[in-house]
Amino acid sequence: MRQVAAVLGILWAALNVVLALLFLVSSFTAKTAAKEGILAQLALLIGGGLILVFGALLARESWKLMSQRTVA
């Protein structure tokens, strides 16, 4: 059970890292955000950065969970 949860956790973290990268890249390149102004771009940049950090933390915790031995 622990392992299944850990794998799902890593998968979820990976998806979120991809999402974070899309946010970060879009903050510089997306036309819609550029048209909406600096605040929209900043929101994407900060949101993407935070998602990246939290995604990495979840991946680390999931990895630790997967490596743990089940105590009988």
Next chain:
Amino acid sequence: MRLAAALVALVGAAILVLALVTIAAQQASGVQPFSNELSDNIFFARTIPFVLGAGVAFGMLGAATAMRARRAKPGEVRRFSRATVIGHWLITLGFLLALPTGVWQYLGGILDVNAPISLYLFYRVHYIGAAIILFSVAYFLTYWWQTGSRSLLPPRGEWRRHWSAFAGELPPQLGRIVGRALRVEPIRSDSPPGQFSYYETAFSFPTWTIAIGLITVTGLIKALRYLAPVPGPVLWGASTLHVAAMVLLVLKVLDHLRYVFGRWPLVKAMTTTWLSEQYARARNMG
């Protein structure tokens, strides 16, 4: 009491089903020239009162069953009631459906790309998820109101102590920043926090409340426009805050998973309702 609550839940469920069937039949009659997307928007908006009503009815049932539950058994303490566990997994399902589809709608607009699947199907799944979340919100609010449970929050007058202890549990540098932001001194508290940790009472639950409250209110305003006129600036504000709440929820889900994966007995407790007494004592949880 339990019988009466079960009866109320049954009536709530029956009214919801009846409403869904009636609204679906009206929309499928072809009288209105609605597109798939507009039809889904209106269907969702019209079902909201019935979904909320059913949530209230089932919340009453959850409260009635929780009040009679055992508090402890040898070697274990009850961390959650069965009603809480059911509500938790239900709202999880809602997020699993609504969050990725919401993110896709937002990103699709920002990146100006279209998926090979029609957009209205994303909206449809999003609305199913949103309906489950609305049901769960009504369910939990009624459940807490009926049981009088406040264990998710610091006791009255103890917010600052919980904030201090929460800041004290963080890595020192981060703890100092959080302490400054909350205007408290980070402390290492020896006194037990109660049923839940300082992190949960001072930070996790309040931020869940803010994020879910914001996404619910702004979502309701966005849905209301299909039933009544909503001023443009209000709609624009609601849409912007809906996206902000979505990002907040993405972060909350990541942080929640990080926290509980590092404390596996808590995950087990969210399925069995029980937490080992040994673990609770070691963690200073009452």
